[in-house]
Amino acid sequence: MSKGQVGAEQRLVTPGMVIGPASGKRAGSGTIAENNEFIATRLGWLNERNDVVSVLPINSAYMPRSGDLIIGYVAEVRNNLWFFDVNGPFQALLPMSLAPWKVEYGSTRQHLGIGDAALARIQEVDETHNMVLTMKGVGLRRLNEGAVVSIPVNLIDTLRGENNATLSRIRDATNCRIIVGDNGRVWIHGDSEDMLASRQVIQTLQQEGHKDTFETAVLALEGERGEN
């Protein structure tokens, strides 16, 4: 369940809509305060928590933040660095000093070529979207096997569930290894049948993510696979 759809507050707001008086509260993401009123700047579910009023977007592009775990594809290789497509507006740079291997100048291509996938972390983003990646860290690596399924970034929390509960249920039901990138790319790996099952259930988020069909699909998956 995405957070906007639980609890009492389920108002869908459109950009420009007056949400209410600004008194005593703070404007969170997706809102601005103008003339002592809060105005929605995004299409989404209205949310109020700890006196912060915000709009949880229904659809949004991936905006990288430092610390994000991402799945990137190599888009360009130079002698001492790689450029990655991270599903954001700008490419991210991985210098050879932050690769998990000992890389000699000019031998970058031997480690990662165009189109190769890697699990990396965003080390740094500046205000003009320049981005540096790192692959130094536990679990960060080149992804040689498995498949990547893309989902809308605003539905990542839905896929994970509270404390990763939903994700664990899918892992258990499918026997797949699943890594959810903060950039909307989900890596799955397992036996052929298992991957098919996990791909199908994750893809329901792609198709009908704004509806409650995902929970239904997870339940159906558990029912089906539980009997085996």
Added chain:
Amino acid sequence: MGGYGDVKLLRDDGKRLDGRAIDEMRAVTIEAGVLPAADGSAMVTHGLNVAVAAVYGPMEAHPRKIQRQDRAVIDVRYNMAPFSTGDRIRPGFNRRSREISKVTAEALESVVLVERYPRSKIRVEIEILAAEAGTRCAGITAASVALADAGIPMRDMIVGVASGKIEDTVVLDLDKAEDNYGQADLPVGILPNTGEIAFLQMDGDLSIDEYNLAMEYNFKAAKEIHEVMADALKRRYERGDA
């Protein structure tokens, strides 16, 4: 304006040729999220006009020379499909389309929070599939809904709407005949929540009083169309649990 002569546009009962009252607009229907390949999209039918808008981005602005270090640029292309008008339009460069694209982009830049995306570009593609007077307004309306659908932050949406003058009478929302034989056309882009104006063009002949009345009609219509826009976005994201 094609100028007016002996073409009668108002009936004896005071109604217009298609039966509308002078302050009545054509039917407007909107659907959001109609193009699977786009990040956001909308289809607007306004009378017999059909406008489709697609939004892509934000993405890195290319070529580099169009990049702005402090904000995003909005790259609008308004285009009429070859089969959208009575006589076929040859694809390719078109002065009218270029001008409309430019002023539409500038209108949208006034509401999109462009400073959130330095060095980026947001592409807005407006395609007119059927034209029957008022395509630029239908295009602006479609672009606004498509931007909202794409999750692009905006301080308000823009509603495209027009009034004009036929037989010395100010009327809301000119149709094809009224546009061809009328005396004035005043298309505007209105911010429905703030009441500001982000798009303005006019041609023909209007007195100041006529201008004021035409604007009054435009604001009234903008309110109605805005409800249809908001409703389209809500319908797209209705909860699926019946």
Added chain:
Amino acid sequence: MMVELVPSLLRQEINRLSAQDQRLDGRGQFEGRDVQLEVDCLYNAEGSAKVVWGDTIVFAGVKFEIRTPWPDRPTQGSLMCGAELRPVAHRKYEPGPPSPESIELGRVVDRGIRESGCIDMEKLCIVPGEKVWGVMIDIHVLSDGGNIFDAAGLAAIAALRTSIVPAERFDVGEDHTLKVNGTPIMASFKRAGGRFVYDPSEEEELGGDERIHITLGDEGHLHSLQKGLKGVFTPSEFAEILEVAETKCTELRKMVAEKERN
């Protein structure tokens, strides 16, 4: 057109699935996606069609004009089919003059319709040597979700077959339906994971290789063939997909006929 990045894992996954006779979206090798066809849907076009083919959306519109016939063919009208792959259709399409991809799409659809002989050019003559009809089909791709060729071919023929010749507007008689003797239909195949699949999806187009387009007429005769993109194929591979194409074209031809009746 922008060159798209092809993820190695995508190619690998398509290959792996192919070896088990599977596809990314769960379809069989020669299974197509859902197709919806709507005709007479654009107010200013003399014939129009909208095709929703999976995530692909294509419109086609027919316009007529009166022109002077070519001196060597004084009694023949003309037919032209063009396509525009405008940036509305996908992130990868860029603004500018018609790309080679747009031109190829328009020409392949054009050939299929023209060579099937479904339009009798002599019937487009109004006054020999002076006035003939020029028929123009414009294909407008609004969303490229894979296999735009088949969607474009279907939209074009459906729009053409439901066209009304606007004779009254040009003062040359009464409006009448355009006579179209046949329904040429295209079926496209793409090599994905080493084998050919019917109706490639966007991901299969990205992670696949060469493609083959086959246009068949009512009698099952070939009217246009096109092999695109890098790659080669064998005669026996072609024989297999040709057989599939026959079935697919017959199904789609029925769909067009049904729309015409309504």
